[in-house]
Amino acid sequence: MSEQGCNEMSCGKSSCEGCSGCSKKKKDVGKVIAVGSGKGGVGKSSISCLLAVALAKKGFSVGILDADITGPSVPKLMGVTDSPYGSPQGIIPPASSIFDIKVMSVNLLLDDPTKPVVWRGPIIASVIKQFWEDVAWDKTDFIIVDLPPGTADAPLTVMQTIDLDGFLVVTSPQELSVMVVEKALNMTKMMEVPLLGAVENMSYVTCPDCGKAIEVFGPSHVKEIEEKFSLPVLGKFPLDLELSHLGDQGRMEEYKNEELLNALADGVLVQLGVGVEV
Template sequence: MSENACGNCAQRGACDSTPEACGVSKGPKRSIGRIVAIGSGKGGVGKSSVSALMAVALARKGLKVGILDADITGPSIPKLMGISSMPMGSPLGIIPPKSPTLGISVMSINLLLEDATKPVIWRGPIIANTIKQFYEEVLWGDLDALLIDLPPGTSDAPLTVMQSIPLDGMVVVTSPQELANMVVEKAMHMATMMNTEILGLVENMAYAICPHCGQRWDVFGPSSLDQLASKWSVERVATLPMDTSISKLGDMGRIEEYHNLELLDPIIQAFIGPQET
């Protein structure tokens, strides 16, 4: 196995595997305009919510969008998008279901479970193969954008995505706490090691607005996004507030009805480019 093929694999030079066996060989981009991962390394910062809202914002601009839910052990995209129907099989591959309002294509392990509350207790290789199948064997069709919702951590799932899917880059989601940024930087280091471009930073749950007086509350302390962006020479593209309507709509599977999407315009402009409405 060539050193170039192995890239920055931690086992480079110490194994007898082929690039294909390791999952290092990236699949074709197919007829998809942009493929962007949304990750953090840290759990609980709202990666899935940001992924869903980005998809909604793009679809509202007339783009064809899909979401690949790579969080195999903690999937939440189908719930947010209000999708419960199973994918359909065809001779050519798997046909993903679409969201009820905007027609966003979604593939997630939860769509294959009879009971969405049942856990998926799988070891790393099975998780990795499942993610590859979600990309390679699903008929995504002609998409303008495919968003990949990554799970927390820097292990099998994000590694598989970065090694086997031809990403255009990664959007990093964080929150104001120093603890969150410490873990987020692990994911940023991983992206750099895997030659995945960090497209920009999104600070989620950065503040709350009092519904009575309009005062801003920095619930989790002052923002540290500028320092993180400066340290990594990465663009800071959005600061999102805590918004109870997001959680309410998500719980009802109606995230497509969220209307304060101008908050996401900087993300859309930075990663997809200006589009005509």
């Protein structure tokens, strides 16, 4: 399809060929995974960071592209405060302290991290494209793209600009969350992005006395997503006070629940058909 014939929704799909806005695969980059939910407040950015940590623990080189331009939280969660800098190879993103996870986020470009980013859609789209095309992501096995909530400009730009290998959806037990998440999944199918699986966050609280899992937000509805979209559930993460503290302190790399981290990473690797090496 010529560039003149490419429209907003067909751009980036397999039916669209050769237009300047189409999805692009970067040289020397392995797999690219988008993490989204459709709904805010489900801990999507935390899961993005935990997936990056889980993959890094398995020896992969990992980067996180924070596509939540107006509500970026990845630098805070990962404890990354250094600014990116220019080089002949492109923009060099700073990295986390333990596993050297590269992070690119608009908050790293602000002199005050609390300053609001009040931009319209076209500018947001342009910044996301720059984060993908101008940043030196070379020799990175996995890039995790942390999407903002919703199905508007930013997620659409990501799906059109970046050749995604898969989409991981994050939900919570509430029925309302499941309804909104389905919108994101339907958008993903519309844009012909492969679906990797689902993660339920805030699934339960573990009783400190008896160890029983207490469903504080009611019964899980993730099985409905699994059945409707033929998606494997790759993890159920609890409401964890330790994880909350680690995120507040920028120490997500120190999360110790190896069982959950391994299950998440292994599930993603299986869905991508990746073995020991990318």
